[in-house]
Amino acid sequence: GTTLPPGAPPPPRPAPAQFSPFESRLQFELGEFLFKTEQMSNPNVNVLLELWAADVFKHNANPPFANAEDLQAYLDAIPYGDAPWQTLKVSYSGPLPENPPSWMLAEYEVVHRNPKTVLINQLDSPEFNCRFDGAPFKETKPNGKREFQNFMSGDWPW
Numbered sequence: 001g002t003t004l005p006p007g008a009p010p011p012p013r014p015a016p017a018q019f020s021p022f023e024s025r026l027q028f029e030l031g032e033f034l035f036k037t038e039q040m041s042n043p044n045v046n047v048l049l050e051l052w053a054a055d056v057f058k059h060n061a062n063p064p065f066a067n068a069e070d071l072q073a074y075l076d077a078i079p080y081g082d083a084p085w086q087t088l089k090v091s092y093s094g095p096l097p098e099n100p101p102s103w104m105l106a107e108y109e110v111v112h113r114n115p116k117t118v119l120i121n122q123l124d125s126p127e128f129n130c131r132f133d134g135a136p137f138k139e140t141k142p143n144g145k146r147e148f149q150n151f152m153s154g155d156w157p158w
Helices: 023-038 042-059 066-076 114-125
Strands: 087-092 107-113
Touching: 023 066, 042 066, 107 114
Parallel strands: none
Antiparallel strands: 087 107
């Protein structure tokens, strides 16, 4: 790295290609719309893309994404902050009653991203700048009853 003089701000992030890692503005905006705005489920994304593919087939063209998995691959390729998927297996480990329900015997796979890494990436993102207030607070309704609707409004920060 480059040594900065005392008190100097860090250099600005390099500007990414206009729609990188997406191949076009349409692909970028559709991905943002489906994932962020509509939060559309993967099965519904697949239905939409199959309909799109059926329509553009006559022009020997393809839809912006092959399927929901393809969309997720583009989203995961966004370069700022890597929080890879992790998998763990969990199962009930307590005492078993006679004739236990099936959930007590099953093994479950949990797929997640490391919450600490995700939070660090959010706080490091210029898109997230000034959109997060880390101060705990207590909010009450006009009748004086405590309202919990924000992560920082809980009891744990106090």
